[in-house]
Amino acid sequence: MVIFLVFLLFLLLNEFATYRPQIMELYAIRTKEYWSLVGEQPFELLRLITALFLHGNIVHWVINNSIFLLLAFTIERVIGSQKFLAVFLLSGIMGNLFASYFLQDQNNLLLGASGAVSGLIGLWLVMFPHKKINFILPIGLYLQKTSMPIAVVIILWLLVQLILQFQPHPSYDIAWISHIMGFSTGFLLAWFVK
Secondary structure, eight states: OHHHHHHHHHHHHHHHOTTHHHHHHHHSEEHHHHHHHHHHOGGGGGHHHHGGGOOSSHHHHHHHHHHHHHHHHHHHHHHOHHHHHHHHHHHHHHHHHHHHHHTTTSOOEEOSSHHHHHHHHHHHHHHOTTOEEEEEEEETTEEEEEEEEHHHHHHHHHHHHHHHHTSSSOOTTSOHHHHHHHHHHHHHHHHHHO
16 A cells, blocks of 8 residues: 555655656666766665656556555565565566666657566466456357456466567657566566465
8 A cells, every 4th residue: 555655655756746757867767878877976875676666647647546555455465565565666676677788779758667567467367367357258259257267367467568578679758678577577576475
């Protein structure tokens, strides 16, 4: 719940405060200059965390927080708040670390909790591999209620992330590598925290 409140605070500061550019300048990662900044001032490594709580716009915020809220309460109840926070932050840090490294030849603004949320998806896959998702499938004029293991949905999602990351001429408006590395971190950490 604390993480969500921090997300909400940053949303309010981002969307309704007049100093949005200053917030981005202080807390987001500008990929082209980030590693030279870290070389001059190691304290800049904290941006690997602060960038997690910034979002480009309200739609970006809603998407990340919807998935976060969908997963967070169940996971936190099972593993406890300290382990949950550790997995969330480490997944986000690893996602931002790899994205800032791989995108350093481009001048992108790296922000958002996608890497951390992807880590929760990886954790979910290990902890609840047999859970199912229910949905309605239209077949002709009929609607058929069916279900599918959520593991299948997660694996399909991961395949899309990999395809988008390794396409011949990738568009880096979205840091796909952050999703992949966040997922991998959460997946690996799940074996230690479950």
